[in-house]
Amino acid sequence: MPINSAIVIAGPTASGKSGLALDVAEALGGEVINADSMQVYQGMPVLSAVPCAEDRKRVPHRLYEIFSPAQNGSVVEWLNLAVAEIQRCHADGKIPILAGGTGLYIDNLISGTTPIPEVSADVRRKVMSMLEDIGVQELHRRLEDFDKESFERLSPNDTTRVRRAWEVWLDTGRSLSAWHKEPMIKRLPDAVFTVVKILPEKAELDERCNARFDLMMEQGALQEAQQLHNLGLDRALPAMKALGVPELFAYLDGEISLDAAAELAKLHTRQYAKRQRTWFASKPETDLILKECYKGQKNIINDVKKRL
Numbered sequence: 611m612p613i614n615s616a617i618v619i620a621g622p623t624a625s626g627k628s629g630l631a632l633d634v635a636e637a638l639g640g641e642v643i644n645a646d647s648m649q650v651y652q653g654m655p656v657l658s659a660v661p662c663a664e665d666r667k668r669v670p671h672r673l674y675e676i677f678s679p680a681q682n683g684s685v686v687e688w689l690n691l692a693v694a695e696i697q698r699c700h701a702d703g704k705i706p707i708l709a710g711g712t713g714l715y716i717d718n719l720i721s722g723t724t725p726i727p728e729v730s731a732d733v734r735r736k737v738m739s740m741l742e743d744i745g746v747q748e749l750h751r752r753l754e755d756f757d758k759e760s761f762e763r764l765s766p767n768d769t770t771r772v773r774r775a776w777e778v779w780l781d782t783g784r785s786l787s788a789w790h791k792e793p794m795i796k797r798l799p800d801a802v803f804t805v806v807k808i809l810p811e812k813a814e815l816d817e818r819c820n821a822r823f824d825l826m827m828e829q830g831a832l833q834e835a836q837q838l839h840n841l842g843l844d845r846a847l848p849a850m851k852a853l854g855v856p857e858l859f860a861y862l863d864g865e866i867s868l869d870a871a872a873e874l875a876k877l878h879t880r881q882y883a884k885r886q887r888t889w890f891a892s893k894p895e896t897d898l899i900l901k902e903c904y905k906g907q908k909n910i911i912n913d914v915k916k917r918l
Contacts, residue, residue: 614700614801615918618645618894619709620716621808622886623853623879624818626904628661630808630914631709635669637911638705643695644673645710645719650688651679651849653838656829658852659822679838679849682738684774685714686728692719693797713889720803720894722794726786729777737776741846746772759787769846804917807890808900815887818903819879823854827872832858853879 617640619631631642644650648658652675660674672695677683692708692715699706710716740749746769753761753775760775775786782789810818823831835858843850850856854875861871897917900910 613703614798615705616696616699616798616801616803617705617707617914617918618716618720618803618805619707619808620645620713620805620890620894621711621900622810622815622883622890623659623711624822624883624903625711625808625810625815627709627711627808628659628665629906630806630904630910631707632661632665632669633906633911634914635705635707637915638707640705640707641670641672641695641699643692643699643706643708644671645688645692645708645712645715647683647685647688647710647712647715647848648852649674649710650677650683651675651681651852652677653679653841654834654849654852654855656826656831656834657854659826677849679841679847680843681847681849682734682773683848684729685718685723686726688715689718689723689797690728696798696801711886713886713893717894719797720805722796724789724792725795726778726789727782729781733777733781736780737773738844738846740776741769741773742844746846749773749776757785757787760785763787769851770848773846803894804897804914805894806898806900806914806917807896808904809887809890810901810903812884812887814903815883816880819883820876823872823876823879826854832861832868835859836862853882 617634619627621627634640635642649660650673651658655675661671673691696706747766750761750764750766750772753772756779757775764771778786778789831854835855838855839859839862857871857875860866861868898913904910
């Protein structure tokens with residue numbers, strides 16, 4: 611393998627990415643690097659399906675549970691950390707295996723990102739304060755004044771992206787859409803990425819999504835949700851939107867029954883998995899596609915090795 615190799619294992623939630631990444635890392639003497647935007651947060655290892663302690667003892671796992679749920683983790687922050695971890699792996703003679711279902715993270719790593727400067731903490735706090743005062747829909751409406759393209763492109767309920775558009779405008783004086791027209795910059799231009807996608811059929815994926823949420827409930831998802839609920843954090847924060855969190859919060863707020871919360875969480879998980887599958891069906895370019903969920907099939911490890 612080239613010394614600058616990296617493996618990316620991508621796909622929808624509940625498809626077996628973490629298990630495949632673990633087995634590949636063990637077979638190749640590599641390390642697993644998280645590429646999931648919810649698994650970066652602390653306080654919800656069950657709800658975000660963070661690899662268990664036993665798996666993390668078998669091979670090193672990086673960038674899991676690194677942010678407080680009160681933080682606004684961004685793709686830029688993750689990218690900076692991921693690049694550093696990949697470079698460290700290469701320096702140590704180990705192969706990095708990135709595993710996750712956040713397409714934006716993976717696309718920015720492989721294809722490059724716009725050269726937007728990192729937003730200051732003061733600006734982030736200011737935008738969060740604006741969100742609390744006037745709400746995301748009003749912030750979206752006001753986007754039209756300085757960034758009509760983002761106004762037309764973004765949903766008025768997309769808190770994360772509307773917030774980002776405001777942060778970039780206030781910090782740089784240029785609109786997000788203007789920055790997006792700049793040439794892309796690859797942070798690791800010499801890296802050789804081998805991309806493995808898990809893209810199972812809808813029926814299998816739906817069944818896995820339902821079963822996984824049932825297992826999460828058995829493993830303490832409600833207790834995790836209660837602990838997060840007790841923190842009283844702004845529900846516009848990314849961690850508060852993790853699959854299962856809004857639904858269980860609705861139960862804890864007395865709005866719906868626990869059974870209704872569970873069924874709603876399963877529905878939203880299936881819908882999210884469908885969107886992920888659609889994203890990964892088109893990008894990034896792929897070296898190996900698995901048409902079924904990973905359940906420890908040994909031949910798949912050999913197939914991955916052959917692509918390196």
